[in-house]
Amino acid sequence: MQPSSNNGLEYRAGNLFCEDASLESLARQYGTPLYVYSQSAILENFHAFVRNLSQVPSLVCYSVKANSNLSILHLLREAGSGFDIVSGGELSRVLKVRAAPQKIVFSGVGKTESEVDAALAAGILMFNVESAGELNLVASRARHRNGCAPVSIRINPDVEAETHPYISTGQTIHKFGVPKEDAVELYHHAASLRELEIRGVACHIGSQILDVDPFLKAFDEIKGLADGLRASGIPIEHLDLGGGFGIRYADEAPLELDRLASGLEARIRGTPYRLVVEPGRAIVGSAGLLLTRVLYVKRSPHKNFVVVDCGMNDLVRPALYGSFHEIVPLRQGSNGMFRADVVGPLCETGDFLAQDREIAETQPGDLLAILTAGAYGYVLASNYNTRPRPAEVMVYQSHARLVRQRETVEELIARESL
Ligand SMILES: Cc1ncc(COP(=O)(O)O)c(C=O)c1O
Numbered sequence: 001m002q003p004s005s006n007n008g009l010e011y012r013a014g015n016l017f018c019e020d021a022s023l024e025s026l027a028r029q030y031g032t033p034l035y036v037y038s039q040s041a042i043l044e045n046f047h048a049f050v051r052n053l054s055q056v057p058s059l060v061c062y063s064v065k066a067n068s069n070l071s072i073l074h075l076l077r078e079a080g081s082g083f084d085i086v087s088g089g090e091l092s093r094v095l096k097v098r099a100a101p102q103k104i105v106f107s108g109v110g111k112t113e114s115e116v117d118a119a120l121a122a123g124i125l126m127f128n129v130e131s132a133g134e135l136n137l138v139a140s141r142a143r144h145r146n147g148c149a150p151v152s153i154r155i156n157p158d159v160e161a162e163t164h165p166y167i168s169t170g171q172t173i174h175k176f177g178v179p180k181e182d183a184v185e186l187y188h189h190a191a192s193l194r195e196l197e198i199r200g201v202a203c204h205i206g207s208q209i210l211d212v213d214p215f216l217k218a219f220d221e222i223k224g225l226a227d228g229l230r231a232s233g234i235p236i237e238h239l240d241l242g243g244g245f246g247i248r249y250a251d252e253a254p255l256e257l258d259r260l261a262s263g264l265e266a267r268i269r270g271t272p273y274r275l276v277v278e279p280g281r282a283i284v285g286s287a288g289l290l291l292t293r294v295l296y297v298k299r300s301p302h303k304n305f306v307v308v309d310c311g312m313n314d315l316v317r318p319a320l321y322g323s324f325h326e327i328v329p330l331r332q333g334s335n336g337m338f339r340a341d342v343v344g345p346l347c348e349t350g351d352f353l354a355q356d357r358e359i360a361e362t363q364p365g366d367l368l369a370i371l372t373a374g375a376y377g378y379v380l381a382s383n384y385n386t387r388p389r390p391a392e393v394m395v396y397q398s399h400a401r402l403v404r405q406r407e408t409v410e411e412l413i414a415r416e417s418l
Pocket of ligand 1: 063065066084204207242243244245278279280282
């Protein structure tokens, strides 16, 4: 089972369906641009992790940053998921869906005092601490409450992950984590502070990693460190491998989750450790798409452009990372293909969804689906050009429910004054 294999999509009598819901009727009912998620696909992706890791003590903490819509958090909480959060805002979201505090890990390189206080009050499983300064802050806030803070230290295992430079995080050149050479000293410092309870060792080497080996290398690094710490009397219990499990956007060979799981299992069986993983993209990426309508088709001898009603403000991944999203028509036609850039309406040359792409012939008014947009789609959307962000819909079988209303221009300007 690959996390990317399921997206809940299929053509029926030439019309694209998400589960048993016609996407054309969703576009008619809710307008475009519109994010659409398949509930079954999200759950299947989550259960693929649970199933593959069932042979070792483990906790799957969905990484909220990938898509933080409350309906998705609620769905995953009901399925038993824990959560990886990176801000006080994300903490509020997971508490709102009544996440079990002992299934929440708090990652991130810049936690503030008030965020630390809120997480202490909630009673989370652990802070994944990223620097000596942060460790001291967490200790001082715990002291202030006469309490004890559960911590792991995120180490930088210096493992190279072949992915986009902006989403590679596990080498010494990156801002994340503590260099592995400094980790032992920091753990001993932490152990000397009675307001800290050391729970684990953490890492996260990047995102959209399709190869098993970097994960196993990183795991070996954190386990080696944990073994040494245990030998010196520091009772490490959790080994948090982070997220970053890659999915198929185009024709990449998908990450072999089963092979990764057996590699991890072989390393954990018979040890005192509990594995934590923080998948984000692999849970929601394939389960979401962005519906858009064609506004204009501009043809010239040099280049063709399909201008659609969504742009880089709705889905920034192509502009930001040069990433590929398959674009398909909602109605299968017999009209053949042509080569074009699919672009948005924003005043930016970088405002494209696809460049020089062979796509189905299309005309103004047609509906298109931009696939594999469930992760880092809506969460990175902006209001650039005073464009309200899209609505979001969750589909389950033939039912669709609006899980976020479309923003209005009035809402966008309501906080401003003359
Ligand atoms: C600490 C941490 N955990 C988990 C994730 C989730 O990564 P992904 O969505 O690639 O699984 C991220 C993403 O950057 C992260 O920084």
